[in-house]
Amino acid sequence: MRMPQMKKSEALMTTPTEQNVKAATVKDVLAYLATQFPACFSLTGEAKPLKIGIFQDLAERLQNDATVSKTQLRQALRIYTSSWRYLEATKEGVSRIDLDGVAGEPIDASQAEHASKLLEESKAKAAEKRKAKLAEAKAKNPPPAVTDKPAYKKTPNKKAILPSKSTKVNQKPVSQSQPEKAPVPAAALQPVVTGQVIVGSKVLIKLGQNPMPATVLEVHKDDVTVQLGSGMVVKTRQDSLFLA
Structure with missing residues (x-):
């Protein structure tokens, strides 16, 4: 085949x-x-x-x-x-x-x-x-320009802005029902005799220009500790006290 x-x-x-x-x-x-x-x-x-x-x-x-x-x-x-x-x-x-x-x-x-x-x-x-x-x-992809950093804005002290308690008291209008007590005239002041300065007695103490009422808390020789009407305790000498 x-x-x-x-x-x-x-x-x-x-x-x-x-x-x-x-x-x-x-x-x-x-x-x-x-x-x-x-x-x-x-x-x-x-x-x-x-x-x-x-x-x-x-x-x-x-x-x-x-x-x-x-x-x-x-x-x-x-x-x-x-x-x-x-x-x-x-x-x-x-x-x-x-x-x-x-x-x-x-x-x-x-x-x-x-x-x-x-x-x-x-x-x-x-x-x-x-x-x-x-x-x-x-060169094809330049970095972003660096600018001066802005000065940090100082956060105001809120506490400093707020008025103090004393400021609020001074700004509070004086109620007509409680008139301000007139200061005691300086000419009327009489020194307290040494024997009359005892604990608990009422006296006047001259702080600044105006005398203020006070209560004797402690007596130690010529040094006397008194408490003002506002609650403040002040240490002074006897010759700074006057009759109330």
Whole structure:
């Protein structure tokens, strides 16, 4: 029995697993290299210095691989060997490796010094870029202007505003039914004889210009303690007392 002949278009078709997916970015190329040559390339951790002339080795190994082009390989190698972790790994005495991870010639002092200089310059450029971005962000979104803080308004003391009890008493109108008692004329005052100053006796005591009635509470030699009509207790001398 004769088998049906396949069409030419069907014969050229391949399954998705057989097709080579073209790397689109440098990141994709580096990921592909790390997959194909894990003993040589790495995406994380400590990097290993590469053999000088490793581009030719890569081009030969991948000459039939449509995933990456030579241009992409050059660009990927340039990015990989200028990374901070690669430059930090490029130290004097460390051996370079080939695609299979086999150690080769060691790095000399001049190569290590060159790598250190490139690392320092790269970090300085990165710091300048960060600084420029921060300045640009501040320029686009300036902080609100800081104005002088207004002086705190002192809360008035309500108690100070309120009149005192004495003020209220003074402002209270005098009732006509209780006329103010006229002060005793100074000419009518007669000093109290020493023997007449006894506890409980009524006397006049001169405080200021007007004498006021008081009651003797205590007598101690020439010192006398009296109580005014308002209830205030005053200590004075006998010669300041007068007959009531």
